[in-house]
Amino acid sequence: MKKRTLAAGALAATLLVSCSQSAQTEANSDAKTSATAEAAPAQNLSGVFEAYWEENSKLFPLEATAQGDNRYNDQLPNDQTQAFRQGLQQYYQKYLDQLQRFDRSTLSDNDKISYDIFQYDLQSKLEGLKLNTWMIPYQQFWGLPISMGQYGSGEGIQPFKTAEDYDNWLGRVRGFSVWADTAISNMRRGMRAGVVLPRPLVQKMIPQMNDLVVTDPTKSLFYGPINKFPAGMAEADKKRLTEAYKTAIMNELVPTYRRLGQFLQTEYLPKARPSTGIAAVPGGPEIYRYYVKSWTTTDKTPDEIYQTGLAEVKRIRTEMERVKNSVGFKGDLNAFFTYLKNDKKFMPYKTPEQVLSAFRAIQTKIDPNLKKMFGRTPKTPFEIRQTEAFRAASASAEYNQGSPDGSRPGIFYVPILDAKTFNTTSGMESLFLHEAIPGHHYQISLQQENESLPKFRRFAWYGAMGEGWALYTESLGKELGLYTDPYQYMGALGDEIHRAIRLVVDTGMHSRNMTREQAIKYMMDNEAISEQGATAEIERYMAIPGQALSYKTGALKIQELRRKYEQQLGTKFNISNFHDELLKDGVMPLAVLERKMDAWAAKQ
Known part of the structure; x- marks a missing residue:
């Protein structure tokens, strides 16, 4: 599996589990200042895409960090609130409305693919926001409490190269305690509604939270960046940051992880469900159909x-x-x-x-x-x-x-x-x-x-x-x-x-x-x-x-396409050309891929 910088998100399905999960891709984007892109005219399609991307980076700053856009490295929005979800709904709908002003038939081949992917993605995300999965904000595999450890250890995506980088992380730490309080509130709503995790998963989550509770800040995973100050950092900054990190660990991170662990142990575990599959929760079959589709x-x-x-x-x-x-x-x-x-x-x-x-x-x-x-x-x-x-x-x-x-x-x-x-x-x-x-x-x-x-x-x-x-x-x-x-x-x-x-x-x-x-x-x-x-x-x-x-679903589709074109094209089929065409435009929904590949085969 590709490295999921927990992460494995930026898909609608993952977005629902935790809107703040970091992106699936890491990249240094050549991000320009937000003002120019936000002013991009909606009358050209690339302007719509650019403006969408700018807003997305602000809404999901962990994803922006993962893509090398460091403008929001101090931010951690409280994506657990109803207001955040309503804002997302308006954001996706706004860009879907803008997209639908364009006549797809007049676009270039590449823009048609972009149009199809963009439309698919926005419709899928809007559909997902109707589900009650916000009552399960994280689990043992993905979620912000795990991502925080990955970003803040000094070994992950969050940069720790300058004093400003170190200060940025402290901003995220402050956002985490607010996030955790809202997540607990949402999980309590889930307990009343019967939308809860299976018991064996909760049993795995409790030690994950407790392992990040320390009595000595220097023994914390989050002290990692202090142990690896970059060469050339001013002694005054080192001293100031060392104290600030010790304070943040003991006053913010440890109490937050302790609160999450105690909540899971004393309140949530007794209400966790004995059933295995998501179908057992209210609206479960609908949730699963959505996840299968996405x-x-x-x-x-x-x-x-x-x-x-x-x-x-x-x-x-x-x-x-x-x-x-x-x-x-x-x-x-x-x-x-x-x-x-x-x-x-x-x-x-x-x-x-x-x-x-x-x-x-x-x-x-x-x-x-x-x-x-x-x-x-x-x-x-x-x-x-x-x-x-x-x-x-x-x-x-x-x-x-x-x-x-x-x-x-x-x-x-x-x-x-x-x-x-x-x-x-x-x-x-x-x-x-x-x-x-x-x-x-x-x-x-x-x-x-x-x-x-x-x-x-x-x-x-x-x-x-x-x-x-x-x-x-x-x-x-x-x-x-x-x-x-x-x-x-x-x-x-x-x-x-x-x-x-x-x-x-x-x-x-x-x-x-x-x-x-x-x-x-x-x-x-x-x-x-x-x-x-x-x-x-x-x-x-x-x-x-x-x-x-x-x-397996994706592999079977790619094998099916290869067999189809081998039969259709006979001696004109070239495996190298097939692979190059498959990869050149990036990942996309399988139906969009098949349309694109059929058009390629027709030109051979």
Whole structure:
């Protein structure tokens, strides 16, 4: 999954969980002063997009920070209020009304795509604001209490390069206590209405809050920036800021996290629901249909997606059986999973550097074939790094995008808790294709580097296409010269069946009364995963209904388009041109993508 700077937001669905979540993309936008863009004339379409983007940066300052626009780094709006939601409704409607003054048929091809995406996005966000999801402002996976730790540790997106940067963060700290009070009030409304989280998720949230309560400010996660003052900062500033941070930690942050933890423990947990799926809350089925639509960007029903999942699990299991038999393994598939997880011959590494070198070797191996499959490649530099120790225990491998100007590379992070137990059959080759090259690194970098796109597209994220593309690239392994080792191919099948299982368990829990325990068992029965791993996955899908459907839905659509054009175009089909066209305009809803690709095929 691409690095979600919790984050994983800037989509309508995420917006509803917490309007303040940081953006999915990190980029240094060449943001100009707000006055000029706000005065942009509505009579030209690019002026509408520019004015929209300016307002968006003010409304969602955490997103602005993530995109390298540092004008609002001291701000944290209270997005939990009814007034904020009403303001959003008016903001989205205003720009939808402006858009509809343009005659789409007179626009250029690129402007037609922008028109379609903009319209889709605004309509989706307006639809989402009608739901009662504001009563659940955060959970164990995403939300401002988690984002605050990521931004404020000194290791994340929030810049800490000057004294002004340090002062800016203190402004956000002051906004957080106000946010928390309103969030608690909204959760109390949810308790009265029955719109509450499942009990196992609340049990995970309580220690997350308590872990940020300290008695010594120097032991706080939020003291991190003070331990790493930039070279050359004036001694007077260092002294002043050290005291200010100690005060902010003990008088603002610690009391806020303590208040959140105590509220969850004493008031919210007793009212948390025993049910698993969102369908159990008032308006739940409607909420889930909305999430399915916004995460998959399709009109598919939960039942259609469930049936697709069952069919895909069956197909991939059949291929796994074939691989198991080809290596001469005598037991059943579950015994083979156990063998792959535990046999020492699949754990050949002694040091983290050996693991990283193995990933670098994959990059070297695919390089000659990449040139045949992609005509356009990103300028953004790329690096493979070990995940930092402070967060490795709870991290999965991820991609953290670079900046459009190339000053920060795209980074593929690999958590290595113990190199001696790092298992090669975990799908190292497919993981590299997905998270790194040509998956997230190619797609996100090419999108951010494309200055002909309006900013709302350069820094957009649609999981159905973005994660769908990354999963599709795993299927290119053989064409890129990988998967020659049956165990690596088995790892790739394991990665693929994991995404197919998601279609079954996500729709199963949220629309078919499947319990958390049944979902964990189904996952463990069909892939090589530990109970701890399966539990974390299933609880993630409970927390963010529908998000896990985006991967497989998007990949299946891209594979379907490729097959369609191979048949239509015959010898005129060129895989490199297909991939370049797919990526050149950034992520978009799948229906918009198909229209664009059909037009491309017609010109071939």
